Amino acid sequence: MAKKDIGKFTGEAVTFQIPNPAGGVKMETFIPWALVKRGVRRKIITPLDTPQAFADESAQEREARIAAQDSALVRALGLAHYWQRLLDDGRFTSMTEIAQAEGLNPGRVSIIARLVHLAPDVVEACLTGDSGIALEHLIRNGSLPLDWQQQRRMIQAKS
Structure with missing residues (x-):
């Protein structure tokens, strides 16, 4: 990524507890974020196990941005x-x-x-x-x- 690309948080962090086959629990924290557009369009591909709520929230934000075009x-x-x-x-x-x-x-x-x-x-x-x-x-x-x-x-x- 370019040095100009700055990330911003777009939601709340979510922590997942995944059981390990060898015993114990592996914890993963998912932090939803997006790149700020800097002249060239950037796209982030989210992991497959992204919570559905985050995908819905990002879709709503995208629709709100499109609807908020300046008149x-x-x-x-x-x-x-x-x-x-x-x-x-x-x-x-x-x-x-x-x-x-x-x-x-x-x-x-x-x-x-x-x-x-x-x-x-x-x-x-x-x-x-x-x-x-x-x-x-x-x-x-x-x-x-x-x-x-x-x-x-x-x-x-x-x-």
């Missing part, structure tokens, strides 16, 4: 907060400068930047995927209200 709304929220941090730190003085640096349309940048003003519970609903909100619903008319109660009413009306 356009999550990416837009991330960009909006990143751009706001750039403005707060003084790296840029306006959204127009950010648009030029990113190579994007200034109008689109200003619309996405308004997502910073979303209510915290609305942002949480967007991140967990519970809301069913689409990015187009939030930015379609271009006027996202600053009042959090109005935002919640607007989102409930569109859901």
